[in-house]
């Protein structure tokens with residue numbers, strides 16, 4: 001299970017959260033001020049080997065005529 005790092009935009013606190021499923025990784029509540037105005041930080045805490053956005057052939061449209 002990946003651990004994501006979040007930062008609260010309201011109080012500026014950063015905290016780590018264990019995320020059990022992807023839907024839970026959004027709208028994480030700040031553990032300091034309970035705000036949900038948080039953002040997920042891209043860090044390499046335990047995400048080695050975890051890659052996203054590896055869809056191939058998305059480098060521009062090829063259907064122009």
Ligand SMILES: [Zn+2]
Nearest residue numbers: 008011030033
């Ligand atoms: Zn906060």
